[in-house]
Amino acid sequence: MILLDGRIASAAVKATIQEQTALLVKNGKRRPHLAAILVGHNGASETYVASKVKNCEEVGFLSTLIRFENDIAEKTLLEKIEELNNDALIDGILVQLPLPKHIREAKVIETISPAKDVDGFHPINAGKLVQGLPSFIPATPYGIMLMLEHYNIYTKGKHAVVIGRSNIVGRPMSILLSSNLPYGNCTVTLCHSHTPNLAEICRQADIIVAALGRPGFVKADMVKPEAVVIDVGITRVDDPTAKKGFRIKGDVAFDEVASIASAITPVPGGVGLMTIAGLLKNTMQAYISSKW
């Protein structure tokens, strides 16, 4: 069994980006710059944004963290995004989700310039992805593709089952895996909460991507021996014995599935780290495409 180690695969991606950035600086160019907006004080969101900022620093990017309180007016948030859209020295903009209920998430996403949409959530980028045109790919599915590439996981003609159809993970993942790409050339079944016979479908999969947010959902009896299993799930599960009072759990029952899979990602230490790698690649791409 191969452990698809996000620390190793993401370090390789980051090393390349770091070298590219160092070369830019050596040639007198400015550094790529990511602006991250965080609304409120959600614990998980705080952790994700802090990690994104830290990773930007590690590869030599500039980063700006803009914080707003939970009760910020939608209009103020949209104005800030417009300001960043018009700032020639900002390459990428991300707004950490979820947002408070009074703010329309779709409106916020649509306000980000597609050219700076390094999360790849804007409908224009989503549409381009569907048509196989160059676009910003949502960071998590992008990171998974980078993981498959790093470990040279053969996908041509394989049957991939994706569990979850969200716009940020499951749906773009299903599109990438069904494209005519070196590491995404599968027949794909996209499953969701209304899929009957889910376990039966999973047992037919050569590759499973679990992105549903139900800790330990994928059990060994749902997995074909020698399948490749990618666990996207991140759920905080209460655990009074843990230092922080919770543990991070994936959507796969790791120990039992690892005993029959040919390759599997751990949680933590798997897809989460690759998501950051995907975001950094998108930010570098935005920089390269900018006129400045």
Ligand code: NAD
């Ligand atoms: P979501 O809640 O938007 O979507 C979940 C999807 O799972 C839905 O399409 C739903 O139909 C499906 N689903 C729910 N219960 C199901 C069931 N019992 N059987 C089959 N399908 C079911 O979630 P999301 O934003 O796509 O995130 C999914 C998980 O991935 C969460 O745990 C989230 O925290 C995690 N996540 C991780 C990363 C990362 O970097 N590793 C990034 C994004 C999301």
